[in-house]
Amino acid sequence: xxxxxxxxxxxxxxxxxxxxxxxxxxxxxxxxxxxxxxxxxxxxxxxxxxxxxxxxxxxxxxxxxxxxxxxxxxxxxxxxxxxxxxxxxxxxxxxxxxxxxxxxxxxxxxxxxxxxxxxxxxxxxxxxxxxxxxxxxxxxxxxxxxxxxxxxxxxxxxxxxxxxxxxxxxxxxxxxxxxxxxxxxxxxxxxxxxxxxxxxxxxxxxxxxxxxxxxxxxxxx
Amino acid sequence: xxxxxxxxxxxxxxxxxxxxxxxxxxxxxxxxxxxxxxxxxxxxxxxxxxxxxxxxxxxxxxxxxxxxxxxxxxxxxxxxxxxxxxxxxxxxxxxxxxxxxxxxxxxxxxxxxxxxxxxxxxxxxxxxxxxxxxxxxxxxxxxxxxxxxxxxxxxxxxxxxxxxxxxxxxxxxxxxxxxxxxxxxxxxxxxxxxxxxxxxxxxxxxxxxxxxxxxxxxxxxxxxxxxxxxxxxxxxxxxxxxxxxxxxxxxxxxxxxxxxxxxxxxxxxxxxxxxxxxxxxxxxxxxxxxxxxxxxxxxxxxxxxxxxxxxxxxxxxxxxxxxxxxxxxxxxxxxxxxxxxxxxxxxxxxxxxxxxxxxxxxxxxxxxxxxxxxxxxxxxxxxxxxxxxxxxxxxxxxxxxxxxxxxxxxxxxxxxxxxxxxxxxxxxxxxxxxxxxxx
Numbered sequence: 001x002x003x004x005x006x007x008x009x010x011x012x013x014x015x016x017x018x019x020x021x022x023x024x025x026x027x028x029x030x031x032x033x034x035x036x037x038x039x040x041x042x043x044x045x046x047x048x049x050x051x052x053x054x055x056x057x058x059x060x061x062x063x064x065x066x067x068x069x070x071x072x073x074x075x076x077x078x079x080x081x082x083x084x085x086x087x088x089x090x091x092x093x094x095x096x097x098x099x100x101x102x103x104x105x106x107x108x109x110x111x112x113x114x115x116x117x118x119x120x121x122x123x124x125x126x127x128x129x130x131x132x133x134x135x136x137x138x139x140x141x142x143x144x145x146x147x148x149x150x151x152x153x154x155x156x157x158x159x160x161x162x163x164x165x166x167x168x169x170x171x172x173x174x175x176x177x178x179x180x181x182x183x184x185x186x187x188x189x190x191x192x193x194x195x196x197x198x199x200x201x202x203x204x205x206x207x208x209x210x211x212x213x214x215x216x217x218x219x220x221x
Numbered sequence: 222x223x224x225x226x227x228x229x230x231x232x233x234x235x236x237x238x239x240x241x242x243x244x245x246x247x248x249x250x251x252x253x254x255x256x257x258x259x260x261x262x263x264x265x266x267x268x269x270x271x272x273x274x275x276x277x278x279x280x281x282x283x284x285x286x287x288x289x290x291x292x293x294x295x296x297x298x299x300x301x302x303x304x305x306x307x308x309x310x311x312x313x314x315x316x317x318x319x320x321x322x323x324x325x326x327x328x329x330x331x332x333x334x335x336x337x338x339x340x341x342x343x344x345x346x347x348x349x350x351x352x353x354x355x356x357x358x359x360x361x362x363x364x365x366x367x368x369x370x371x372x373x374x375x376x377x378x379x380x381x382x383x384x385x386x387x388x389x390x391x392x393x394x395x396x397x398x399x400x401x402x403x404x405x406x407x408x409x410x411x412x413x414x415x416x417x418x419x420x421x422x423x424x425x426x427x428x429x430x431x432x433x434x435x436x437x438x439x440x441x442x443x444x445x446x447x448x449x450x451x452x453x454x455x456x457x458x459x460x461x462x463x464x465x466x467x468x469x470x471x472x473x474x475x476x477x478x479x480x481x482x483x484x485x486x487x488x489x490x491x492x493x494x495x496x497x498x499x500x501x502x503x504x505x506x507x508x509x510x511x512x513x514x515x516x517x518x519x520x521x522x523x524x525x526x527x528x529x530x531x532x533x534x535x536x537x538x539x540x541x542x543x544x545x546x547x548x549x550x551x552x553x554x555x556x557x558x559x560x561x562x563x564x565x566x567x568x569x570x571x572x573x574x575x576x577x578x579x580x581x582x583x584x585x586x587x588x589x590x591x592x593x594x595x596x597x598x599x600x601x602x603x604x605x606x607x608x609x610x611x612x613x614x615x616x617x618x619x620x621x622x623x624x625x626x627x628x629x630x631x632x633x634x635x636x637x638x639x640x641x642x643x644x645x646x647x648x649x650x651x652x653x654x655x656x657x658x659x660x
Contacts, residue, residue, distance in 0.1 A: 093326035185377040192327055
């Protein structure tokens with residue numbers, strides 16, 4: 001039992017060591033390490049040991065994205081008031097907390113993504129796991145939104161809402177990377193406005209009533 | 222207090238109310254909503270030049286609920302066209318009033334940014350939704366120990382967008398005001414300066430303290446205390462002043478004595494600022510005054526403070542001397558000094574405008590010509606509006622391309638009309654004190 005936990009702790013430590021080592025390498029050199037061999041050597045671990053945890057740099061980058069998400073999620077859960085929020089506020093709160101997390105790693109993210117990340121689509125391998133986690137989170141929000149009537153149920157379209165929220169996350173990331181305003185105030189405004197817009201679209205609107213009317217007229221003609 | 226927001230969303234009915242609106246809403250440009258609003262209005266397929274010429278007045282009309290004579294009143298109020306840019310800003314700030322309030326997560330985030338604590342951690346209680354919308358922010362109520370506090374939070378990005386928003390207004394203002402660019406810039410510069418100051422919450426706290434201290438001796442006034450430990454660039458925390466706004470207070474049918482007491486406090490407050498401090502709370506908007514149960518007047522929001530330059534002060538107030546209206550040579554000099562007329566004018570124009578301004582001044586200076594003035598006199602206000610209507614319909618006035626009036630006059634005029642209107646709402650009779658040199 002003791003050895004098991006010790007082993008586990010050791011494994012954790014290696015993971016942490018590798019992640020932190022990777023981030024600091026990117027920070028200092030502005031790019032990824034040349035090879036896994038070189039990277040492992042710098043960290044003073046065996047290359048085989050490295051493969052026990054990650055199989056590629058992509059896997060590391062992905063793990064960092066997931067870590068950012070997990071940390072954001074943890075902080076949200078910690079806030080007493082979060083549970084009382086409406087869905088719109090929950091999503092706002094998520095994005096606000098998330099960009100705070102991003103801020104802590106801004107240099108790292110800038111060196112890796114400044115030029116590449118026109119959309120998340122160009123980075124499928126880096127963000128796949130993050131997207132998966134996020135989609136789970138978003139689906140939960142959407143489900144809750146439907147229950148509270150904040151989000152209107154529309155055939156076919158509703159299933160794509162998690163995808164839409166994901167696009168919004170990508171939009172905020174891109175906006176934030178290019179944001180030069182003090183304290184990233186513009187990003188805050190962009191989040192506030194884009195989320196309000198998105199939720200206004202998803203909520204019940206005149207369009208729904210119109211479609212309902214059109215359907216009615218068509219069927220009763 | 223939440224009534225106030227609604228109030229500002231509706232179209233004011235009577236003439237007096239409409240004028241009050243001009244003065245009340247204030248020269249505040251509504252943040253990013255301007256962009257949104259303008260984009261919605263502007264059809265991108267039109268080329269710019271065409272758009273300006275053909276649509277300027279349409280756009281203006283759709284932006285403006287204050288049509289017709291309200292505009293003209295504003296024109297006249299400023300003794301020239303120089304309040305018109307404010308008509309735009311009014312409009313833009315109204316667009317802002319319909320803006321969705323800051324979401325609570327953003328409020329929390331703003332607190333975390335400046336204090337590394339959530340509002341709940343900082344205060345004992347904190348209202349989840351805004352109690353009151355200010356033009357560039359919103360007010361929440363909080364408690365800490367036995368104190369009730371008002372916490373004002375600014376929308377993010379407003380400070381940055383002031384200049385770009387004004388640039389956006391410029392082309393429309395140019396076409397509509399029939400001014401040339403240089404003249405417009407003359408006023409826009411003034412407006413921009415005030416607006417930028419207004420977004421500086423730290424400056425606001427400093428000024429609030431200064432003016433509060435300097436006015437402490439005036440009876441029946443109350444100023445809130447400001448708390449540095451809970452204030453930052455985008456957050457101001459001050460005492461919550463409980464009481465009623467003028468309109469609500471009037472609905473409780475206070476005695477004439479009470480009305481006069483409040484009116485007098487208001488007059489004294491402005492008298493002291495203008496004539497002794499030479500800097501003035503230039504936002505006499507009903508929302509910035511709260512009447513407490515015992516008839517003391519609470520004054521909040523020192524966002525807009527105008528410092529009055531000495532030479533402008535001399536010229537401007539010399540005008541209200543009654544005998545001076547009779548002395549043409551001295552009057553000419555003052556008119557030149559305040560930019561009411563210039564060498565660019567023809568003789569006919571000069572004579573005309575001198576006549577107009579003299580008439581206005583004698584009317585507007587009326588409260589100063591007596592020792593005690595009854596502001597409840599609607600007939601007096603009616604007279605002002607009629608004169609305004611008459612002048613602004615006059616061809617001479619319409620066709621003049623000159624900007625008239627000193628830029629400093631912009632906010633001083635606004636202050637005085639705001640004050641007159643508040644006193645009118647209060648139906649107060651006050652001792653209209655004057656500095657010694659004017660007696």
